[in-house]
Amino acid sequence: MPDLPNPIYFAIPAFVLLIVAEMIHARLTGKTQYEPRDTAASLVMGLGNTVSGILLGGIALAWFAYIEQFALLDIGWAWWAFALAFVLDDFVYYWSHRFAHTVRWWWADHVIHHSSQHYNLSTALRQPWLSPLSLKFIIFGSWLVLAGFPPAMIAFVGALNLIYQFWIHTETVPKMWAPIEAVMNTPSHHRVHHATNPRYLDRNFAGVFIVWDRMFGSFEPEREDEPCRYGIVSNLATFNPIKICLHEWAGIIRDVSSARSPREVLGYWFGPPGWSPDGSRDSSKILKQRWMDSRQAEPTPAAAPPPGVAQAE
């Protein structure tokens, strides 16, 4: 078995340099904004994610080491195995990401990444601290191990996948050459994914290859007539990393403790984000339907800030 390094450790200096470069570019061009408290929150979340991976990542590693004995094949370490693992891992990422948006248990973990109203390279590092406890990696990653890919290889290509996704968190790169936009996940595609405009909700779940979204009906192109509004449907009113980390878990606990039946417990826990027994809350599906209904009555509202919201000292 080759001694594979963790490529994320090597990428961290590049992450920092690229954030600095984008920050300077933002200042010179005004194409995007960095707000210090938002930036600090995102970067602290990223650092905490690394620490939690070290402290809690052993759960997934121990599980993968255990189930490796039940693998169907012994795929080994050939170069083509790395390439195949990279593609298959991206396929798994697509589905785990899609479920992370549609099952509240996993959304509680993933929402952290979407909780900034800014969209810049620091947002890429705004990551959860409790992912290993959500068991997402175990549930979605096991089948690659069971197929015969070595766990270390899966961890390696998974890290490459995450490194790829860093650079697409930017407003400074416009739409790219059409063949690239057709196959790869790009800044344009991922801006849509981070947008809260009803048209864009729950779209473009891809990690590296956007083809999965095209194949499974979740693709939405970025439109010039509808600029992205970033964040979440109910944006956070805090920069406190602890609250950012825990807010949706707190919501689940509050809702489950008020549930009046096992059905309500399951709905609040594993239903889509925004699920409620009487449908009074706003899930993505309800928002999209309401938006579709409203579109028939009036034109789509512009996404620019309404007049009168000034940027004043």
Add this chain to the structure above:
Amino acid sequence: MNEILTLILVLGASAISVGLVVVLNIFLGGWTPARFTHAGAGVARIQEGVLGFKASGDAVMGRSGRVVLALEAGGTRLGVAATLGDRTTVRALRHGDVRGIRLDGATLTIDLTDYTFARVWLTLEDADTASVWAEHARAFVKTAPVSARPESASHA
């Protein structure tokens, strides 16, 4: 041992880098705190952020321009728009979303059940206006009378 040392170095360097990047962000500037210039701007922001919210036309803005309250037509919900850095956060409060209300002259403080948006406070033109909006907000409290006891506020 080498791996642990490397890990500590990577984490330590990362922590220092985080601090330096934030300091650079402060130094470079390029952003300014958001402020509402009139209540209508906050209402527009609420209607944009809460699909289906139809303002009644009854709205008020705090003196600082950081908070706008707006009643929904029919009185079903109380819209709140508050600035957060260079962005804004909005909510449409329903019955039960308000934990308590306090009045201190022209300053109205509303405690919310929201985990990340626990409190909103605004100083209005006069005590009468604040009292009127305290009554509006009271419709969204499960059980709590308006208190005249002043307390410090932490948000907006």
